[in-house]
Amino acid sequence: MVLTKERSEILYIKEINFYMRYIYVLKDPTTLEIKYVGQTNDVDRRYRDHIRKSLKEDDEEYNTYKSRWIRKIINLGFKPLIEVIDECHSYKESNEKENKWVAHFYESGSQLTNSHSTDVTEHSEETRKKMSSARKGKKLEEIVGKEKALELKEYYSEKMKINNVNKSYDPIVREKISDTLKEYFSNPENHWAYGLKMTNEHNEKLRQAKLNNPKNVGNKKPRTEEQKEKIRNSIIGKKIERHKILQFDLDGNFIKEWKSLRDIEKFDSSLKRNQISKCCKGEKDFYAEYIWKYKIEQ
Numbered sequence: 286m287v288l289t290k291e292r293s294e295i296l297y298i299k300e301i302n303f304y305m306r307y308i309y310v311l312k313d314p315t316t317l318e319i320k321y322v323g324q325t326n327d328v329d330r331r332y333r334d335h336i337r338k339s340l341k342e343d344d345e346e347y348n349t350y351k352s353r354w355i356r357k358i359i360n361l362g363f364k365p366l367i368e369v370i371d372e373c374h375s376y377k378e379s380n381e382k383e384n385k386w387v388a389h390f391y392e393s394g395s396q397l398t399n400s401h402s403t404d405v406t407e408h409s410e411e412t413r414k415k416m417s418s419a420r421k422g423k424k425l426e427e428i429v430g431k432e433k434a435l436e437l438k439e440y441y442s443e444k445m446k447i448n449n450v451n452k453s454y455d456p457i458v459r460e461k462i463s464d465t466l467k468e469y470f471s472n473p474e475n476h477w478a479y480g481l482k483m484t485n486e487h488n489e490k491l492r493q494a495k496l497n498n499p500k501n502v503g504n505k506k507p508r509t510e511e512q513k514e515k516i517r518n519s520i521i522g523k524k525i526e527r528h529k530i531l532q533f534d535l536d537g538n539f540i541k542e543w544k545s546l547r548d549i550e551k552f553d554s555s556l557k558r559n560q561i562s563k564c565c566k567g568e569k570d571f572y573a574e575y576i577w578k579y580k581i582e583q
Contacts (some may be wrong), residue, residue, distance in 0.1 A: 306379040308371035308386055311335065311351075314363040319395045321351050321365075322387045324379045332367045350398040488554040529580040530561065535571060542580065 307328055311321035325331035338344045339352035340359070346352050358365055370386065373379035387399055425434040446452070453459060473479050483491075508516075530543040543549050546558040556573055563569045564577035571577075 312366040
């Protein structure tokens with residue numbers, strides 16, 4: 286049977302019985318998948334409520350998973366199907382059976398839209414990417430509106446205060462804390478990272494991350510093509526002089542001759558070219574417990 290707008294109707298409705306309660310399911314008319322499990326004593330009225338609440342913007346159920354799913358079906362030109370699957374004779378029995386059926390369909394792999402179900406509507410990878418792209422670079426006010434943004438900020442602000450009961454929001458107290466920390470860390474030895482050096486392995490990871498970052502995002506602003514061309518033109522025809530570097534210990538004993546500053550840094554990434562260069566130019570006496578000098582060619 287081909288489903289049409291006219292055929293998208295209630296499949297099975299029992300006569301209203303005041304003493305009877307019914308466990309029902311809502312189905313997708315296009316796939317016949319079970320999407321919601323509920324209970325009622327009036328199936329017809331409950332069905333109309335689901336449709337009405339999903340379309341009424343000021344209703345508290347408007348933004349639930351169930352209402353969004355119903356609107357999606359209606360936008361396709363259909364309506365959800367409703368079917369009674371069990372009967373009960375008391376509220377206690379209907380609550381127990383509803384939970385049993387929810388668990389049953391959940392274990393069977395149904396993606397229920399019940400608010401208490403742990404497996405609700407799941408967006409595809411493509412849909413998630415579209416949603417993410419639509420929100421990127423936008424402020425909260427642009428996404429949900431100024432009124433809703435203000436409401437959300439106040440809500441999460443209060444939540445943070447509850448979760449951080451010892452945090453002070455008094456500006457005078459916060460200023461005192463700030464001044465104390467500034468004074469404490471004015472001595473670099475008090476910092477946890479003082480004296481620590483990154484390993485060669487970590488430096489290599491940072492270098493690779495920068496190389497694999499085409500737009501150099503997170504680092505200094507990349508040069509424009511115009512700037513690159515200007516640099517190329519400025520060095521064309523010029524002979525770049527590269528001085529060899531001599532390394533000595535603090536007693537003046539010769540250790541090694543290096544071809545360039547870059548070779549030194551490649552050998553040991555903890556040695557910085559700019560600091561060695563300052564030693565070679567006479568701006569510093571030594572660096573990293575070594576004396577560095579340019580080799581004077583005869």
